[in-house]
Amino acid sequence: MNFGINKLSRYRRHRFATPALMLVALIAVGSTFSVASALTANKETTQSAMSTQVAEGKSIFERGCSSCHGLNAEGSKIAPSLIGVGAASVDFQVGTGRMPMADMSQQAMRKTPKYNAEETAALAAYVASLAPGPDSVNEAAISWERDGNTAQGGELFRTNCAMCHNFAGQGGALTQGKYAPTLMGVDAKYIYEAMITGPQSMPIFNDKTITPAEKLSIIKWLKAAQSEPNLGGASLGRTGPVTEGLLAWVMGLGILIGIAVWLASKAR
Amino acid sequence: MKKSEKIAGNVANYVDERTGAAKWLKKNLTKVFPDHWSFMLGEVALYSFIILLFSGTFLTFWFDPSQRDVVYNGSYTPLADVKMSAAYASALHISFDVRGGLLMRQIHHWAALLFMAAMIAHLMRIFFTGAFRKPREANWLIGVGLVTLGIVEGFLGYSLPDDLLSGTGIRIAEAILQAIPVVGSYLAFFAFGGAFPGHVFIPRIYTVHVLLLPGIFLALITVHLMLVWYQKHTQYPGPGRTEKNVVGYPLMPVYMAKAGGFFFIVFGVTALLGAVASINPIWLYGPYTPGQISAGSQPDFYMGWLDGLVRMSPPLETHAFGHTISWNILIPGLIVPGILFTGMALYPFIESWMTGDKREHHLLDRPRNNPNRTALGAMSLAFMLVILINGGNDLIATHFHLTINQIMWFTRIAVFVVPPIVFVITKRLCLSLQRADREIVLHGRETGRLVMMPNGEFVEVHEELSAEKKFTLTQHEQPQALEVPTTDRSGVRNPQGIKGKLRARMSQAHVEQVPAPSQEEAKALEGGHH
Numbered sequence: 001m002n003f004g005i006n007k008l009s010r011y012r013r014h015r016f017a018t019p020a021l022m023l024v025a026l027i028a029v030g031s032t033f034s035v036a037s038a039l040t041a042n043k044e045t046t047q048s049a050m051s052t053q054v055a056e057g058k059s060i061f062e063r064g065c066s067s068c069h070g071l072n073a074e075g076s077k078i079a080p081s082l083i084g085v086g087a088a089s090v091d092f093q094v095g096t097g098r099m100p101m102a103d104m105s106q107q108a109m110r111k112t113p114k115y116n117a118e119e120t121a122a123l124a125a126y127v128a129s130l131a132p133g134p135d136s137v138n139e140a141a142i143s144w145e146r147d148g149n150t151a152q153g154g155e156l157f158r159t160n161c162a163m164c165h166n167f168a169g170q171g172g173a174l175t176q177g178k179y180a181p182t183l184m185g186v187d188a189k190y191i192y193e194a195m196i197t198g199p200q201s202m203p204i205f206n207d208k209t210i211t212p213a214e215k216l217s218i219i220k221w222l223k224a225a226q227s228e229p230n231l232g233g234a235s236l237g238r239t240g241p242v243t244e245g246l247l248a249w250v251m252g253l254g255i256l257i258g259i260a261v262w263l264a265s266k267a268r
Numbered sequence: 269m270k271k272s273e274k275i276a277g278n279v280a281n282y283v284d285e286r287t288g289a290a291k292w293l294k295k296n297l298t299k300v301f302p303d304h305w306s307f308m309l310g311e312v313a314l315y316s317f318i319i320l321l322f323s324g325t326f327l328t329f330w331f332d333p334s335q336r337d338v339v340y341n342g343s344y345t346p347l348a349d350v351k352m353s354a355a356y357a358s359a360l361h362i363s364f365d366v367r368g369g370l371l372m373r374q375i376h377h378w379a380a381l382l383f384m385a386a387m388i389a390h391l392m393r394i395f396f397t398g399a400f401r402k403p404r405e406a407n408w409l410i411g412v413g414l415v416t417l418g419i420v421e422g423f424l425g426y427s428l429p430d431d432l433l434s435g436t437g438i439r440i441a442e443a444i445l446q447a448i449p450v451v452g453s454y455l456a457f458f459a460f461g462g463a464f465p466g467h468v469f470i471p472r473i474y475t476v477h478v479l480l481l482p483g484i485f486l487a488l489i490t491v492h493l494m495l496v497w498y499q500k501h502t503q504y505p506g507p508g509r510t511e512k513n514v515v516g517y518p519l520m521p522v523y524m525a526k527a528g529g530f531f532f533i534v535f536g537v538t539a540l541l542g543a544v545a546s547i548n549p550i551w552l553y554g555p556y557t558p559g560q561i562s563a564g565s566q567p568d569f570y571m572g573w574l575d576g577l578v579r580m581s582p583p584l585e586t587h588a589f590g591h592t593i594s595w596n597i598l599i600p601g602l603i604v605p606g607i608l609f610t611g612m613a614l615y616p617f618i619e620s621w622m623t624g625d626k627r628e629h630h631l632l633d634r635p636r637n638n639p640n641r642t643a644l645g646a647m648s649l650a651f652m653l654v655i656l657i658n659g660g661n662d663l664i665a666t667h668f669h670l671t672i673n674q675i676m677w678f679t680r681i682a683v684f685v686v687p688p689i690v691f692v693i694t695k696r697l698c699l700s701l702q703r704a705d706r707e708i709v710l711h712g713r714e715t716g717r718l719v720m721m722p723n724g725e726f727v728e729v730h731e732e733l734s735a736e737k738k739f740t741l742t743q744h745e746q747p748q749a750l751e752v753p754t755t756d757r758s759g760v761r762n763p764q765g766i767k768g769k770l771r772a773r774m775s776q777a778h779v780e781q782v783p784a785p786s787q788e789e790a791k792a793l794e795g796g797h798h
Contacts, residue, residue: 172563173662177671232546245569248381260308
């Protein structure tokens with residue numbers, strides 16, 4: 001490894017060294033600029049139509065979000081940069097009430113949203129205007145009921161999601177107080193957006209890992225699990241044997257000991 | 269004589285003339301058993317075992333213990349066309365397509381949990397009252413064997429449906445098997461017939477679960493009960509109860525009726541649980557494939573402590589001579605449980621050695637009157653509880669908004685700190701209770717009735733206890749500590765060495781008692797003041 005650097009540094013006083021370096025620097029600056037300007041130029045055409053929405057989003061952002069995420073959404077020590085996270089991320093985080101955070105705890109919790117749909121859309125438009133990112137999902141546009149396959153969704157869910165969200169989507173613990181939340185009662189579009197943006201500790205499941213059709217199947221399975229009646233009686237939280245053991249001791253042996261005390265006292 | 273009575277008489281006579289049953293029945297049907305609610309814990313275990321036999325037999329009619337691949341086409345649509353093992357498919361078939369199948373499956377599983385819980389409660393009763401002492405050491409050993417086999421049998425049953433949860437359990441069992449130094453991987457290959465999961469494990473454990481272990485259970489339970497019969501049941505101390513008699517009610521008709529009725533109550537409670545509370549909803553878990561796992565995967569509670577131990581163990585591994593020793597699995601998975609169960613099995617012998625007590629005991633101890641043993645038991649329970657908590661650390665973390673790391677560190681420290689504290693507190697509590705007994709015997713019960721004496725003095729009237737109650741509170745022995753023999757006959761100093769010293773020290777700890785009030789003390793108090 002050292003050898004290569006040594007070999008390279010041997011030429012540092014070569015008479016062509018300065019022009020070569022200059023050339024590299026010029027190409028880098030030029031190509032970066034051209035790519036960046038192409039992106040902004042691209043955006044300007046779409047932006048013009050919704051510039052009022054972006055402006056509105058920017059003003060909401062400055063009032064509600066900039067104290068942590070920075071005036072230009074560049075991020076800070078306590079909050080990540082939002083440049084390039086896309087509208088989907090904003091729609092998910094703000095739409096489910098996770099942002100703005102109530103406190104700086106382990107992770108943002110789902111709660112009643114602070115902004116209404118219009119304000120959320122404006123925020124999303126503003127953040128999307130900063131740099132391209134995944135677009136937000138329209139609830140009506142994802143036709144999981146028509147295109148999903150429940151059984152396939154179950155298989156995909158158990159393979160990709162159950163290790164954190166539990167076999168029935170009830171949620172589970174992660175390290176250091178972080179957790180995978182329950183997926184019961186979550187709107188389909190938020191499930192979809194979570195998969196494409198990877199909020200909190202969640203990985204991103206892009207369209208190559210899980211195709212859009214498969215994502216719809218997962219949503220369909222989750223909805224089926226949610227609406228499935230508790231076939232065996234009280235569900236005990238669908239969390240497995242811990243609650244079952246508790247019930248066996250309290251309601252099983254507990255009741256029987258009570259009856260045994262009664263039987264033994266009757267004899268006298 | 270009515271005609272029916274005459275026929276019954278003739279039949280009885282026919283049988284008796286050929287078997288001599290009358291004499292045997294006459295003797296045994298009038299056998300007396302003492303009465304106490306805590307003596308019925310073992311009964312709960314026995315009855316749930318019977319329920320397990322019957323409900324399990326029902327399940328075998330449809331269960332297909334095979335790992336061959338099938339495509340599910342039963343009535344549970346969320347799994348339609350999913351590839352799974354025949355075992356899992358048949359368990360789904362029992363749940364959804366066999367009439368009463370789901371109820372039976374749930375009754376079977378609830379009865380299994382109840383079986384284990386009742387055995388553990390029964391074991392605690394035996395321990396805390398000293399019922400394991402001579403001559404019942406052998407029965408204690410059988411009991412320890414039954415609990416151990418119960419854990420294994422329960423785990424195998426949990427593994428059979430081949431759902432995602434049971435597969436995860438088998439995977440951990442395989443890891444524990446592999447952790448045995450040197451031979452571990454060979455043993456795992458042997459058990460699974462090749463690499464995990466293979467195609468033979470479910471059929472193999474099915475044979476063990478439905479044939480071998482139930483057979484051993486039946487044999488051990490029979491011997492267990494025969495020994496109770498032969499050695500007679502222990503009884504709590506009280507007036508008229510001695511080491512040489514049994515005070516209670518005859519088997520026929522009192523206990524026949526009570527035990528018969530109690531069986532139906534146990535069956536009723538199990539059926540109620542099976543009918544109203546879901547247990548092991550395998551259709552939600554999905555079929556097992558080694559690539560999948562669910563958050564919050566847990567074993568049943570009787571294995572939860574073991575899981576908790578494994579979860580708290582630090583990542584220790586050594587590599588030597590081409591072998592890897594995974595201490596992180598070996599210690600919590602095999603060594604600690606081995607020490608725990610060996611210690612439990614040997615406890616009657618250890619206590620007898622410590623106290624030098626080789627006599628027969630048929631009267632039970634009140635737990636407070638043997639503070640050291642009670643404290644030891646409480647200490648062991650505290651240990652089990654701490655590691656059981658860590659077994660459910662992920663669920664505790666999510667439901668109480670804690671971090672899983674903190675719970676793990678708490679239990680890692682608590683597992684060493686809490687049991688000794690519990691020992692000390694329990695021992696002090698026992699001694700305090702003894703002191704309270706002594707107080708109430710000598711001074712009577714405080715009635716709360718204040719009386720003004722002629723001289724203006726107010727006194728509270730203390731009501732003297734009944735003679736029976738006084739006897740019960742004062743009958744226990746006042747054991748003496750063993751002395752260390754300083755020299756033997758030839759004048760050699762300290763003949764038993766460290767062993768003797770240790771024994772004397774332990775015996776001293778064991779006999780720590782508040783002296784029960786003597787006759788003289790009681791007499792002295794009768795002279796007027798309380």
